[in-house]
Amino acid sequence: MPSSSPTAYLTGRVALVTGGTSGIGAATVRELIGHGARVMIAGIEDEAGAAMVTELCATHGADTARYVHADVSVLAEVETMVAAVEQAYGRLDILVNNAGVGNYGETPDLAPEQWERVLGINLNSIFYGCKFAIPLMRRQGGGAIVNIASISGMAADYGFTAYAASKGAAINYTRALALDHARDHIRVNAVCPGLIETPLTAATLAAPAVRETWSANVPLNRPGRPEEIAKLVRFLASDDASYMTGAIIPVDGGLTAWTGQPNMPKVLGLV
Numbered sequence: 037m038p039s040s041s042p043t044a045y046l047t048g049r050v051a052l053v054t055g056g057t058s059g060i061g062a063a064t065v066r067e068l069i070g071h072g073a074r075v076m077i078a079g080i081e082d083e084a085g086a087a088m089v090t091e092l093c094a095t096h097g098a099d100t101a102r103y104v105h106a107d108v109s110v111l112a113e114v115e116t117m118v119a120a121v122e123q124a125y126g127r128l129d130i131l132v133n134n135a136g137v138g139n140y141g142e143t144p145d146l147a148p149e150q151w152e153r154v155l156g157i158n159l160n161s162i163f164y165g166c167k168f169a170i171p172l173m174r175r176q177g178g179g180a181i182v183n184i185a186s187i188s189g190m191a192a193d194y195g196f197t198a199y200a201a202s203k204g205a206a207i208n209y210t211r212a213l214a215l216d217h218a219r220d221h222i223r224v225n226a227v228c229p230g231l232i233e234t235p236l237t238a239a240t241l242a243a244p245a246v247r248e249t250w251s252a253n254v255p256l257n258r259p260g261r262p263e264e265i266a267k268l269v270r271f272l273a274s275d276d277a278s279y280m281t282g283a284i285i286p287v288d289g290g291l292t293a294w295t296g297q298p299n300m301p302k303v304l305g306l307v
């Protein structure tokens with residue numbers, strides 16, 4: 037088993053990170069490799085994937101990272117993706133189901149194709165990934181799965197119909213997976229980011245008014261950084277989280293700690 041030294045406690049572990057070429061996924065790839073794991077980066081941004089592999093192998097050693105093209109909403113591509121990890125590294129200890137897309141639209145205006153696309157990338161992908169990874173982890177005697185859900189799956193947001201549905205389902209699916217596979221020594225947890233500065237949210241946050249209004253609602257008064265999600269993923273993927281499974285953890289600057297009611301002492305002029 038890997039040592040618990042802070043810099044190398046994932047040594048010997050092999051991870052697969054979907055959507056690993058951007059934002060939270062890329063930060064997770066770097067965090068896991070920084071702690072000794074070897075990582076298969078999966079995604080659809082092939083040039084970015086190749087560039088990351090070159091850079092990470094130059095910095096951390098030959099073969100510490102590889103890239104596989106996989107559209108995670110397509111069952112056959114996910115099967116090939118998991119097979120590629122086994123072929124390359126001979127094992128799979130950590131699966132991070134991170135790939136995802138956002139989408140606005142109220143129900144009457146939402147095309148069925150939009151709904152299916154969001155559910156396909158954000159939810160079906162987790163089923164597909166787990167379907168092929170769990171038998172491999174079982175054969176090895178265990179593993180850790182981390183699903184990147186969202187606070188929009190813990191409660192709902194305006195105009196986020198399909199996204200909220202996909203992330204809410206991802207959360208309860210995480211619990212179901214955790215129950216079914218605890219006896220296989222496979223732990224399954226979900227991380228629920230709040231608003232994090234990544235390419236997904238760049239356009240939203242580019243408007244100063246949005247950034248200000250949004251930050252004002254967050255107790256820590258700012259958006260998060262991808263690295264702040266990646267550190268929790270790394271912890272959940274490691275033996276330090278050995279008694280955690282089925283947990284749904286917000287990383288949101290305190291946003292979901294708030295009911296949404298106004299600051300009454302402030303409104304009443306008491307403070």
Ligand SMILES: NC(=O)c1ccc[n+]([C@@H]2O[C@H](COP(=O)([O-])OP(=O)(O)OC[C@H]3O[C@@H](n4cnc5c(N)ncnc54)[C@H](O)[C@@H]3O)[C@@H](O)[C@H]2O)c1
Nearest residue numbers: 055058059060107108134135136186229231232234235236
């Ligand atoms: N950024 C936020 O504020 C935020 C908040 C809550 C949850 N999340 C979740 O975090 C995860 C990562 O988001 P991010 O902010 O880093 O976004 P991002 O756009 O920077 O990264 C998403 C990644 O998923 C990949 N991807 C998209 N469709 C794919 C497909 N069909 N197959 C394979 N890969 C695909 C993209 O190429 C990209 O690499 C998503 O699941 C997202 O829903 C993000």
